[in-house]
């Protein structure tokens with residue numbers, strides 16, 4: 001089946017899967033139908049609702065691998081995936097399901113199970129339970145044969161039910177897919193051949209060796225069912241997978257260790273009873289004091305108790321009397337010693353891994369404390385640092401989140417980061433409606449930082465080297481005096497972008513200076529993005545660059561207007577989490593303190609915006625803000641004019657109004673350019689999407705007509721090229 005047909009749209013908050021990845025949303029239960037009629041029905045279904053069926057494996061259409069969707073801009077925060085795999089359902093299940101095309105007549109349904117899927121897992125659990133039944137019961141019934149007569153029917157039923165499960169497991173294996181060259185095989189013939197040529201098949205057959213027929217000659221004896229225990233390989237596989245997947249690995253390990261111990265004691269107790277019963281031990285009442293009166297359960301418990309004492313090396317065993325008893329006890333104690341050492345090792349491992357994170361954290365804290373003590377750091381600062389650690393431990397439970405995922409490939413790391421921080425990133429304006437690659441690249445470069453109450457994240461006039469995204473906490477943008485609050489920032493806001501885009505109000509040369517100070521109110525969890533990283537990414541994504549720049553220009557304008565206009569005009573909408581305050585700050589306050597005097601502008605007329613934009617030596621984005629340029633040019637003119645300009649008042653006024661007009665023209669030019677670039681980006685996006693819709697329609701048409709003409713594909717390619 002082609003991937004498009006197998007695609008399924010996931011609604012709700014996750015948004016819909018992209019065409020390129022949709023094919024990978026195949027279910028672990030892979031159901032195939034080869035009838036043309038149902039093929040048409042499917043097409044109808046797709047056409048009507050846009051919903052693809054849950055099951056894939058459509059074999060009447062030639063198999064084609066998934067074609068990745070053409071690069072496009074969309075809201076990736078709705079469907080956070082960077083590597084084209086969908087992991088939103090079914091855990092580690094591999095979704096790409098390709099089937100080899102083969103046309104057969106007549107409807108035929110077949111099931112193929114994904115070995116990494118949930119169904120396979122649950123099935124292995126059922127088979128493991130059947131195995132456990134055999135593990136506990138076979139030896140018990142052999143040792144205490146007395147039970148056979150009374151409950152024969154029950155045992156028969158249970159035995160054959162477990163055999164039935166074993167048989168079903170063989171059938172299950174016939175329909176379990178396997179990976180060939182990393183692709184899940186679902187072809188029935190191949191699956192059959194693969195299973196029958198594997199050792200597993202022979203082991204499974206061995207498990208079901210029908211020695212039960214010997215019951216007819218030697219009577220009912222559970223030891224004839226011993227081969228059922230070979231199925232242990234399935235149990236181990238199940239345990240392994242559970243250990244890998246569980247969120248409580250230590251609890252699981254402890255439980256499984258205890259279970260193994262119980263099984264060992266059980267088998268040992270049964271062994272003891274078998275030897276005892278066959279007069280292996282000279283004295284009748286060596287372990288059992290009331291041999292004659294004790295029932296089966298009591299005898300079993302007495303044996304179990306004796307074995308527990310022996311194997312845990314607790315001792316206090318009844319003293320052996322005959323030679324055989326001595327040898328048996330010595331062997332038991334030696335085995336118990338080894339078992340004890342192994343158990344201790346396991347327990348130590350579990351305990352260590354439980355507290356690894358805590359130990360690492362504690363070691364770091366101890367190191368910092370020692371350092372502060374040696375360097376005589378003031379007490380209040382020491383307290384602040386310790387409180388910072390406290391908060392870190394309380395909120396994150398580890399000192400280094402990055403280290404935890406450092407072994408993963410970048411794409412997976414980005415996917416995790418997007419998922420973990422989805423709520424925050426969704427609210428950040430610059431990440432909305434951007435290309436997937438842009439978001440992945442940026443997310444990988446975000447570093448988490450934690451600030452304490454009252455910390456200044458940046459101060460006005462400093463050189464900006466980073467921008468910040470608020471993940472958690474509350475921050476204030478404050479004026480020069482440190483008291484006037486210009487704005488309050490909350491989760492989802494970002495700041496510090498003005499200076500790293502060199503758009504600061506201090507003019508072209510000093511555009512990299514912070515335009516305001518930002519202070520943390522309580523503890524603030526931020527993401528930092530360094531200027532270098534930002535530029536590295538923006539170089540690769542010019543559209544995002546234009547977008548970011550235009551947002552920054554808009555914000556800068558608002559920052560300047562806001563104090564004069566009392567309350568910001570809808571800035572909260574463009575930057576969610578941004579809570580405007582009514583702090584009034586005159587526009588001069590938004591400027592930096594007087595910058596060093598610059599040489600006067602040489603040219604007779606100001607360079608155009610485009611010239612400014614592209615002639616910048618620092619970066620292509622270096623655009624001096626209109627007011628900043630005005631201010632600096634005014635300063636320059638003043639510097640150039642010297643005392644003459646200062647003494648002549650009237651021309652000064654004229655000069656001022658001229659400058660104001662110039663500023664206005666510049667500002668309007670910039671706006672025009674921004675709008676133009678945004679327009680261009682939007683129309684490119686539109687035509688791209690239009691092409692995709694056409695492409696999709698054609699595909700569906702081709703599939704309906706049953707034949708795809710090569711020429712139309714070429715046309716598509718040509719169209720696409722022309723659009724690009």
Ligand SMILES: Nc1ncnc2c1ncn2[C@@H]1O[C@@H]2COP(=O)(O)O[C@H]2[C@H]1O
Pocket residue numbers: 458464477486487494495496497498499500504513514515516517518559560562
């Ligand atoms: N009035 C304001 N309201 C909200 N945020 C501001 C305001 N002034 C400056 N900022 C932000 O504070 C940041 C300080 O550093 P930057 O100048 O790099 O970028 C600035 C803006 O992101």
